[in-house]
Amino acid sequence: xxxxxxxxxxxxxxxxxxxxxxxxxxxxxxxxxxxxxxxxxxxxxxxxxxxxxxxxxxxxxxxxxxxxxxxxxxxxxxxxxxxxxxxxxxxxxxxxxxxxxxxxxxxxxxxxxxxxxxxxxxxxxxxxxxxxxxxxxxxxxxxxxxxxxxxxxxxxxxxxxxxxxxxxxxxxxxxxxxxxxxxxxxxxxxxxxxxxxxxxxxxxxxxxxxxxxxxxxxxxxxxxxxxxxxxxxxxxxxxxxxxxxxxxxxxxxxxxxxxxxxxxxxxxxxxxxxxxxxxxxxxxxxxxxxxxxxxxxxxxxxxxxxxxxxxxxxxxxxxxxxxxxxxxxxxxxxxxxxxxxxxxxxxxxxxxxxxxxxxxxxxxxxxxxxxxxxxxxxxxxxxxxxxxxxxxxxxxxxxxxxxxxxxxxxxxxxxxxxxxxxxxxxxxxx
Numbered sequence: 001x002x003x004x005x006x007x008x009x010x011x012x013x014x015x016x017x018x019x020x021x022x023x024x025x026x027x028x029x030x031x032x033x034x035x036x037x038x039x040x041x042x043x044x045x046x047x048x049x050x051x052x053x054x055x056x057x058x059x060x061x062x063x064x065x066x067x068x069x070x071x072x073x074x075x076x077x078x079x080x081x082x083x084x085x086x087x088x089x090x091x092x093x094x095x096x097x098x099x100x101x102x103x104x105x106x107x108x109x110x111x112x113x114x115x116x117x118x119x120x121x122x123x124x125x126x127x128x129x130x131x132x133x134x135x136x137x138x139x140x141x142x143x144x145x146x147x148x149x150x151x152x153x154x155x156x157x158x159x160x161x162x163x164x165x166x167x168x169x170x171x172x173x174x175x176x177x178x179x180x181x182x183x184x185x186x187x188x189x190x191x192x193x194x195x196x197x198x199x200x201x202x203x204x205x206x207x208x209x210x211x212x213x214x215x216x217x218x219x220x221x222x223x224x225x226x227x228x229x230x231x232x233x234x235x236x237x238x239x240x241x242x243x244x245x246x247x248x249x250x251x252x253x254x255x256x257x258x259x260x261x262x263x264x265x266x267x268x269x270x271x272x273x274x275x276x277x278x279x280x281x282x283x284x285x286x287x288x289x290x291x292x293x294x295x296x297x298x299x300x301x302x303x304x305x306x307x308x309x310x311x312x313x314x315x316x317x318x319x320x321x322x323x324x325x326x327x328x329x330x331x332x333x334x335x336x337x338x339x340x341x342x343x344x345x346x347x348x349x350x351x352x353x354x355x356x357x358x359x360x361x362x363x364x365x366x367x368x369x370x371x372x373x374x375x376x377x378x379x380x381x382x383x384x385x386x387x388x389x390x391x392x393x394x395x396x397x398x399x400x401x402x403x404x405x406x407x408x409x410x411x412x413x414x415x416x417x418x419x420x421x422x423x424x425x426x427x428x429x430x
Contacts, residue, residue, distance in 0.1 A: 001068050006055075006076070007083050013052040016077070016136045018129065025050030030077050031057070032129065043067065074128070081132030082163050090142055093278070094164055096149040096157055096195050097172025098188060099324040100271050101126075103263070103302055104172050105148045107275035110296045114279075114288040116143040123300070126150035131160045144282075152349060154191050161198035169199045170207040170274060171215060175323025193218045207277055209270050228277035229270070235277040239266050244305055244314065244335055248272050255286040262297050264305045264314050266334070267327040308427050310407040312337065317412050317420035320347050322357045328413050329364055337409035339371045343423050345393065345414015346377025359383045371408060374399075377418050393419040397426035404430040 010016070015027040020042045023029060029046035031039030031054060043054040044062055053066045057073045070076045085092070095105050102124050109120040119138040121130065126148040138145050147164045151157050174189040199206055200222050208215050210229035219225055227233035234252070241247035246261045246268050261272060272293060279289040298304050306313040316328050325347060332340065342365060350357050362383045365373055373387040376396045380389055390396040400423055414420040 001070065003076070003079050003083050006068065006080055009053060010080060010084070010136070014136075014139075016133060017046075017051070018077075018133070020046050020049060023049050023051060026052050028052055029054045030073050031055060032073055032077070033057075039073065077129070077136075078132045078163050081135040082165075084138070085135050085163065085165055087140075088138070088142065088145070090144060091168055091282070092145045092147060092164055092166045093168040093170065094147050094149055094161065094166035094195055095170045095172070096151065096192050097170075098175035098192070098321060099327070100172045100268070101148055101150070102318075103268060103298065104170065104271040104274050105146055106298075107271055107293060107296055108278050109146055110292040111275045111279040111284065111289050112144045112146070112282065114292050115284050116282070117141050118144040118146065120146035121148040124148065124150065128156070128159070132163055135164060149195065151191055154187065155194070157191060157194035158198070161195060165202075166195070166198065166204065167202075168205045168207065168278075169195045170278075171195060171218070172270065172274070173209070173212060173323070174214065174218075175321060189214065189218060196222060205281075207274060207281070209274070211270065226277055226281050228273040235273060235280060237269070237273050237276065239269050244312075244337070246272065250276060250286065250290075252280075255280065257286045257290050259290050259293050261293055262305075263303045264298075265303050265316065265328060265331045267324070267331055268303055306424070311405055311427065312409045313424065313427070314409070314411045315424060317345065317414050317418075317424075318416060320345065320413050320415045320418075322347060322350075322353075322361065325361055325413060326364060328411060329361075329368075332411045333368050339405075339408045341372035341374070341405065341408050341410045342370055343374040343396070343410060343412045343420065344376065345418025345420040346375075346379035348415040348417045354379055355382065362387075372405065374423075376414065376420065376423075393422040397422040400426040401430050 013026055013028050017023045017027040018030050018032045029051040031043050040056045040058040043056050043060050046054050047066055053068055055068045055073055057070055060067050095101050109118055112118045119142050121134045149157055149160045171192050174192050196218055205224040206219050206222050207226045208219055210227040210233035228235040236251045238249045240249045244264050246263045246266055248259045250257045276289055302318050304315040306315055358379050375384050375387050375389045376393050378391050412420050
């Protein structure tokens with residue numbers, strides 16, 4: 001079946017599903033394969049559950065006119081998304097970066113939704129499956145689209161651009177993330193820079209953080225650049241508070257305002273400024289921009305401030321790498337809070353840099369006095385020094401339940417694989 005023919009079926013059944021557990025009647029089921037699953041095995045079940053069609057790339061073993069056999073289901077999904085993308089002439093804003101891309105995406109979405117019918121990546125569905133699914137979720141009434149792009153290897157962003165065809169781009173930063181796949185920080189910049197390369201070739205628009213000189217170098221040759229930051233930018237702001245919640249003064253002419261966010265940590269400053277710059281670029285006034293940013297509440301373990309009894313928790317445990325971990329700790333040091341403790345989970349996907357980066361993190365911790373330090377993960381085993389250490393978050397949670405803190409201010413951060421949310425649950429149950 002051609003993509004054009006499949007697209008006509010999609011227009012009649014504009015809901016795509018790859019997981020039978022979430023399948024709604026009338027959806028088109030795409031039988032994707034993974035390391036530990038084969039969606040082709042669920043095609044019959046999907047049809048029995050009410051799927052309009054099942055797209056497979058193996059003999060299903062049964063006869064049904066609703067089965068569509070293709071050469072490769074993933075490739076077909078991506079080609080279908082590209083076909084759908086080409087029906088739009090609206091701004092498609094692509095966002096990537098080592099840290100902060102999901103929060104930035106959420107802030108930009110909150111701002112643009114004040115004035116435009118905006119569709120954006122849900123959560124962090126930002127990979128080779130999530131990008132086409134996001135595009136296929138965009139309805140014909142869309143006025144803005146925001147596509148988050150994650151990557152841990154070279155050429156991934158390049159491939160996503162060929163599907164999403166972004167007209168506008170934003171790289172939050174290039175830090176020490178996924179070093180196992182990228183090899184070095186230079187590898188990270190090369191990979192993230194694939195987004196700039198697409199924009200350069202297609203004469204699109206870049207939103208650039210002027211506080212990061214390497215982004216200026218990476219963006220050379222791009223004619224349309226909108227800058228934001230603390231200086232030397234079209235949209236200028238300043239951090240005006242060292243309290244837990246970030247407050248930002250917007251200093252740009254005709255946009256002067258103070259924005260009091262619900263985001264914990266001054267490392268969110270560039271995320272806020274990106275949302276201000278993009279809102280202003282698309283002809284929004286400062287009042288709706290301010291209203292949207294102030295109303296935004298972080299969730300899903302990102303920059304959240306949680307009060308549990310007498311303890312105040314700064315939860316930023318959705319993900320972590322050396323750059324974001326250092327930023328979170330340095331920010332926590334600056335904040336005036338009593339009885340500070342840090343509960344840190346190991347950082348993943350660092351490859352040969354694993355031991356070096358965990359040793360550097362412990363050295364940073366030891367530059368400041370803490371009421372308590374808890375380290376979680378085998379990656380800390382050789383550098384844990386005299387700190388409390390557990391190989392697993394489950395063991396750490398058990399310890400916390402029997403040693404509950406009181407009137408403490410606790411930073412909880414770690415890579416998703418460290419499962420630091422178990423420590424938070426231990427506090428709640430205690």
